[in-house]
Amino acid sequence: MSEVAEERIKKQAEPVPDPGEVILIDKPVTWTSFDVANKLKRACKFSKIGHAGTLDPLATGLLILCTGKKTKEIDTYQAQEKTYTGTLVLGKTTPSVDLETEFDGTYPVDHIPGTDRIEKAAIALTGELDQKPPVYSAVRMGGERLYKKARRGEEVEVKTRKVTVRSFETDTADFPEVHFKIVCSKGTYIRSLVRDFGELLDSGAYLKALRRTRIGDFDVKDAWELETFIRQKREVLGLANE
Known part of the structure; x- marks a missing residue:
């Protein structure tokens, strides 16, 4: 051959x-x-x-x-920008800021906060932020995911990270549920935005539903x-x- x-x-x-x-x-x-x-x-x-x-x-x-x-x-x-839609609920909190864990706090929400106050809270969470990821997250600390430490009841100090929220739209027609649409950068935790949104309104909040609708040009x-x-x-x- x-x-x-x-x-x-x-x-x-x-x-x-x-x-x-x-x-x-x-x-x-x-x-x-x-x-x-x-x-x-x-x-x-x-x-x-x-x-x-x-x-x-x-x-x-x-x-x-x-x-x-x-x-x-x-x-x-x-690295591309992302869009999320979802629903948060004011008046209650959970350790994970969603329904993965049981409720651990209740706050009075017997009246609807003024529209201007809700808009101000959303504006305050728009732009470049120093955001603290949730304890129940996949962020690594000491070679281990944070959620594993949280499930063991360990206290951890979570460092903030720079993220950018380009827009944060809200709809309070079903209050205390607040429907939202958020456009944000890589690394943004929607649960952290929900947690901080509730705190700005002097009320706890948890994430009821979340859907990612876009990544860059992909829909x-x-x-x-x-x-x-x-x-x-x-x-x-x-x-x-x-």
Whole structure:
């Protein structure tokens, strides 16, 4: 066999590099971002996969996942501006600032604060902020996630970080529920904004619902339902659906 033929056979035997793809998923409630990535990796036989920005388990909405060589672009997507919609409730607090933990405080809300006061609170939380992440968060401290320390009842000193909130719109038609739309930078914790919003109104607050609708130019309306994507991807790969 000639050297040319041997070289051709050798190249044909080499694995073809995975160019990767960018996948938009509408994350289901109660799933962690890691749950979604792991489910896709197993079901769709991806050799490498990662997500571009964590969503809390009780949140829904746009989750960007990258596979193969596209995982090199994750930092680019994570750095882009994000839009969230949701509902906060004044008058009660929880340690996690959402419904993951039980209520631990109650405040009187027998009247609606003046519209101007609510608007001032939202304005105060707009622009560049020194924000303190929630204790129940995925921020690492001493090599461990903060939420693990919080669940053990450990007291931790959380450092502030610079974030930017470009807009904070509110709707009090269903008071004490306050519907909102927030446009913000990477690293912004909506639960922290909810906590601080309640404090500015001399009332506790917790996050009832949260949905991420946009990351940069990507919109949740273009995202796949998780099971639908898996089913169609497995069909393309010639795999039996589970």
